[in-house]
Amino acid sequence: MKTFLEHVAHDIINKYGYDLSRVAVVFPNKRAALFMNEYLVRIAGRPIWSPAYITISDLFRRHSSRRTGDQIKLICDLHKCFTECTGIDETLDHFYGWGQLLLADFDDLDKNMAEADKVFANLRDIHELDDVSYLSKEQIDIIRRFFSNFSEEHNSELKRRFLSLWSHIYDIYNTFNERLTYEGLAYEGALYREVAENVNIEFMYDTYLFVGFNVLQKVERRLFERLQKQGRAHFYWDFDHYYMPHGHDLRHEAGHYISQYLQLFPNELDNTDGNIYNNFSRRKDITFVSAPTENVQARYISRWLKENGRIEAGRRTAIVLCNEGLLQTVIHCLPDEADKVNITTGYPLAQSPVASLISQLIALQTGGYMATSEKYRLQAVNTVLKHPYMKFISEKHTELYRALNIDAKVYYPTRERLCTDEGTSLLFGSIDGYSSAELSGRIAEWIIDILKLIASNADDSADQMFKEALFRTYTLMNRLAGLILSDDLVIDVITLQRLIGQLLKSTSIPFHGEPVVGVQIMGVLETRNIDFDHVLILSANEGNMPKGVNDTSFIPYGIRKAHELTTVDNKVAIYAYYFYRLIQRANDVTILYNNSTDNGTTGEMSRFMLQILVESNHNVGRRSLQSGQSSIKFAPVEVCKTDDIMNRLLLRFDKNRNGHKEGTPLLTPTAINRYMRCPKQFYYNYVCGLREPETDDSDEIDNRIFGNIFHEASQKIYERITAGGTHITADNIKWMLSHGAEIERIVDETFMEELFKLPKGAGTRPEYNGLQLINREVIITYLRKLLRMDMQLAPFDIVGLETDVIEDMEVCGGGSVRFRTTVGGRIDRLDCVNDGTGERIRVIDYKTGSRRLEYMPDIAAIFDSANISKHSDYYLQTFLYSSIVSKSVLTNPRNLPVSPALLFIQHATGSDYDPTLCFGKNPVRDINDCHQEFETLLHEKVNDIFNPAIPFVPTSDDDICRICPYMQLCGNSGK
Template sequence: MKTFLEFVAEDIISKQGTDLSRTAIVFPNKRASLFINEHLARLADRPIWSPAYLTISELFRSQSEWSVADPIKLVSDIHKTFVEVTGIDETLDHFYGWGQLLLADFDDIDKNRADADHVFANIRDLHELDDISYLTDEQRAVIKRFFSNFNDEDHSELKQRFLKLWQHFADIYHRFRQRLADQQLAYEGMLYRDVVENRSITLNYDTYIFVGFNLLNKVEQALFRHLQQQGKAKFYWDFDDYYMKGHEAGFFISQYLSSFPNELDHSREEIYRQFANDKQIRFVAAPTENIQAHYIADWLADEQRKNGGKRTAILLCNENLLPMVIHSIPDNIGKVNITTGYPLAQTPIASLLTLLVAWQTSNKPKFYYKTIRQHPYNKWITDELLDSCQQQSDSRIHAILDWLCTIIRTIATDMSQTTDADPNAMALRSESIFRAYTLVNRMKGLAADGDLNIDSVTLQRLLRQLIQSTSIPFHGEPAEGIQVMGILESRNLDFDHIILLSCNEGNMPKGVNDSSFIPHSLRKVYGLTTVEHKTAIYAYYFHRLLQRATDITLVYNNGTDDGNAHEMSRFMLQLMVEAPQTIQHHYLKAQQEPTIMQPQAISKTPEIMQILYRRFVKRPNTNRPLLTPKAINSYRSCPLQFFYQYVSNLYELDDDELQIDDRLFGIIFHDAAQHLYEQMTQHGCRIEKAQIGQLLKSKTAVAQAVDTAFRKQLPAGAALNGLQLINREVIIHYLRQLLKLDYRQAPFEVYKLEGQVMCDWQVKMGDRQFTTTIGGTIDRLDAVDCDTAKERIRVVDYKTGGSQMKMAKDVDDIFADNDSHRGYYLQTLLYGNIVATDSSVNPHQLPVSPALLFIQHAASDDYDPTLCFGKEPISDILPYLEDFNSHLKTVIDEIFNPEVDFTPSPDGKSCSNCPYTKLCGKIS
């Protein structure tokens, strides 16, 4: 099959020769130039002077001193104009969708050279329409019919609001254009119109060849006509006789052929009569979008398709399928060129940005902080970097955006120094980070210039909208390999083997609706783009794709979502009625056969060992424990669970932040306790009975501490629901019980509250060693029996659960079992180990005692939270340290031993509450 661009290249060489240095070839989009350049080089029998390749947009822009502003700047400026003209103080994030719609209307008015004052005429006074002499009686009748409903006496609220806005649109249009012109900026339609109406067009080439156009707006027609009158324009039209007579696909081209004659001979059957040739056409129905994407592997199993190279194309009517399609292309396929963009919203950097802004705009609740610390990119964000955002009220938005830029740059720099087994995955991550930085940096520049004058809440919403609308372009050699693209990228290109995915009504044609402030009747009267125009454009794209292809597969979703059945595209129904070929119908079925999975051990490959090393190695700026008791206990409980969480960075999603689960209940209790005890230690670390007695007598002190803790953990402004109010009362009761216990213990000294302790630990990993940091956060470090010879330091861990503690017999017993209570022992003894040997914390070498304070059991007068071995309280951990460190070293050495796999839990004790059971396949 010979492509349209090959015929064009042949004709250009035959008429223009091989010196095309004074020729410009103009396309609707950039992609086709790469293909025609290859054809020109191949068809010429001698060296060739290549032509210039331009898009129609580049041709217009080359004729203007203005620059087309980016979308954020345009919507920001139209928002300012809107507020000035209407006096309606709408926030930018709420206005953003309106702004895009209004901008699209202005762009359409200018590209079709309509009179904005007439379009936005005051519709309250229909007599004004009688003075519009250039409108025909029929056109005036259309307008009057539409506006008749607006002249009755019973105006609805919606009509009133619409009328109020409508009478301002002309002023917004003119002021907005002037605002942009003063900055030497424009939107695309404004620039195009100015070129054809107000500027002297400079012709830099002797010949302008326009290839493969379809719908021409009025400004494009004016430019074509101007160049044609200068004898400098030639036109190549791509169509097929099949749809040129009374068919919507040929609606526009059939109108232009007489005004802009075709350079190719219309009678040549090999060019313009291909649709009726033999073609294998298949309609494939699939119950879900996922199944369509997976079908790609079966479709490419055909040798001709697989080896078709650039003559094979996978076209996405729904571009959201791209991630699934990428993963569905078999590994044995050679080169693949992806043209359509990957959604930025589906990348890790997007989720991180969303979390960071939410954290900054919600008074930094711990909910968001903990989620940030669970993010895969957390390892490149230090505490200093996270806390470095300045809080100046006069430049709050600029400060947040600058902070985001710094974090993105840091991640990009550190990530570039790491290696990845999959270079494609690494390239996508790098490109997504660059795209995110470009977006945030642009917003930062607009904020610095005063163009983005918004509050922090609006920033959060606006950033989310912009991320959702941003895609990441793929880079590659378009002239090689199987092509993966959206429908718009296929213009001017021909393929032998094509598959269209998600060819459903709503996707093909795409977004055909009346989303506009200008009613359909007015759009029709003033020659603006209508729904019929959009449908005709997509009808052309669809049929043009099929006209030269011989192997055609159209896949559509025939499933039902939320009670709404999906339908095949209207163009497919049209083919069933009109196409001369026989159409085959196939159906894909979802296989629901249960697969019994068994957990498999994961070997410690060199790549995994490198991840372990990067995750736990101490670096110069490391100021926090890397290997915590939680991580060690996770490994002891199930090495496979440790792998998922600490090697793969797969964290369990937090529940609804408005609910109070056991975890959050404990956090609020800890925060409230910390608040109370910090109050008592403001002037020294010693706490006397009288201080605790005052808190117990107060009717509000404990409740205020609990309320403060709730505000830190829940989103700003969230009111407590019924369950939360119950939990609030329970926490108040627990805190009072803690105070009563400490009243009996007083006086005592508090050294740390929620304080961090850590020490270095030497790790052996195969043939090399490295240093990590081990430790964590102690709920409370205090000294009791202060005025006696029995003075000791306690490492206190609060427990709000109600389970009875199972005492260990000795150190061996701690490491012999992996239940949660043995994990409590390991944690407190580990912290005690660090405290006992740290002279900065324990300068007098006092005995160190581990304590687990179960609040629910602390009411009895003889309650003692000190941990015991058997029935003997551990008043000093020193005699047990050598044995404890030996066992601990064995566990840590096993974690980093490349010869020991990450195996599933042998007894299944931890499986019932494990978030990774679906990954490993363990059935509890």
């Protein structure tokens, strides 16, 4: 079947011959020209003088002395006019959305050649209109109906504010147009109107052929009429008898506009020729397919293309996206066989890595830079250093990252420290010292310089998408910088950041390809004038086809309709034409829609699909796609202890197998507690060796670091008090409490080592931020509280601080699994006290958290996994340490009673506070009272860990799963 453009090409050759040098073929868009040119050459069968191919937009622009301004420039100027006329001091980024709406309203008003003073008339009263002489009775009724919504009783203030804003729009319109005229610029509607009203235009070509138009703005009709009167305009209309009116039968809205224009601008082709205009009613394979998600629709593409020779049909096959947000998914779902594809829609620039880099660079120079100290925040620096494009900026970025995070923790690096080569010198070089407005321009230029550096260092083999995204971003930033330097755009840095974000979201990256070769992937608008044999339409939901009815505008619907501006009704008719024209000549049509309800929208098929089902004579096939997924209850996947896993366990914990490695295999209370918490978590950590990263570029202090600083500082304070001895008196502690500067010095020194990762004796007090200062004060308060509590306990002896205790354990894991390992760990503090019940050694573990201790009822409760959230892990740790201490000649030479203790600093109040652990309400004064039972249960639990018959089973505790670092790997996300 011949396409519409083929019929047009035949007619052009027949009527105008082979010399078309004085002929201009005008299309609604550019794409059709490529197909038309090929048809002309093929039909002519010989060399010809090609006609000029121009779009309707080009036709207007060629006959105006003014240029169309880009949207950034236009909205900047509109913002100034808005501020001048209303006195409202709105920032540009907040105004930008308003500006787009206002500009669209002005554009529509001028393209429809409406009288601005009449449209923007100040309608002060709902009963009286200022000047109605120019309005018809129908128009007056429409306006009255609109203002009847403003009840005097309830909405008088709303009406007053609306009319107040309305009264300024005409001033803004005039001021804006005067400003643009002075600059030799115009927005598209104003330029079109100027050309349409200029009767002195000298047109370039002898003949203008207008091909495939549908709706015409009044400016276009005016131009068509003028050229028609001169005998220079001829028209080719693309339609089908199916949706054109027959007598009083208006049929579909698809033919609403063309039916009007055929009388004004007669068709060059024969309207009665069924080969051209009676194709929709011919036999077609039409299939409607419902799908539960958008992505499922995209995945269907591969299967669809492989059937019925659709890939081999090449450019006669089209995939049309009613929702262009599906483009990325569609690209990934194309089969390998479809090696030639032409994509007419663009890739969103905001989703490219270069867009994230721009955002990070501006964040680096705003929140990431402290102008007073001329230093950067580490978190902002790290974000940039970890960006994938850093490899194009600096070869030493990984070394710089290590120097700031691993070798030391430099939370506030200086420029001197950051500038290690040419790339980092540009990245972290000085751009301050400017005023607020000047700084915006400087940052824009700085970003441009970085983009140039990336481009120059990128390999020639870099993918085309990377290059195109870089070029688009460079062009955008260059335009912004030019506007700022010319004072057209006066904004601060924050506004610049928001504005760039909006511009990136509204910019797309075009794909390059041969338009007339391969499967065509298109948006709806690109299908105009082009016919296909095989058509797949995706996301043909109500709201996508036609586009949603949200017609946001400063000009209400009633006023628009009264003054014959574009309304939602027009847009529905326009999309109806696009839809029917797309499928009227196709033989094979598949239309997909999303049938699920999501985000408050129901999955309804397009009204046009319903029309085909109800009104057409076609037998429509109905299919549905399934996602192939179903909700299933999580079934924990256990890990059996295979020979390989057992070998890994023994290599990690068997003293004999581990002997050749440095250090001693140590089964810590933390490891045992992890096993009781979740055996599979133990497997990931100790068998697979998957550790949680400890590095953090945040300058905040988490609980682990806070606890480490407190522990280290308390150790240093008691080492300072004892001065190498062991005996502590009340006077010793009183002296330390009276020397607050000494406590602060020790805390600062500990911060330097634990938080800032600097070696001992590295220097003076570190530079804290606000949160770090608060944490510093809290730690100092805790240390003072500990000292005051110990002063009431004195005299006592310090047996050890941060003392390592270990002992060998015989493991019988079952069968032939027998080996020796080492258990133990580090005790925060060992002291010897006499509190009236006799001397005893306390094994003390400091706790700085806010949770209160829940006492265990007995020894067995410590090894019950159900109690893991009730501090049974704390009990296990201190009881194990106490058991080892009680048996060690080094730590307990006099065989004193040993008691386990947890000292919760926040809750250590009152002179009678005793940190000794209890069973119920009974303190454990001597570990030997329960030593035998504890040892038995401990051995049983350790033997379970190494028993080949007991697999590593995931826990069923949802609370543990939610905070587990291996949650995604395990697949158990809790209920």
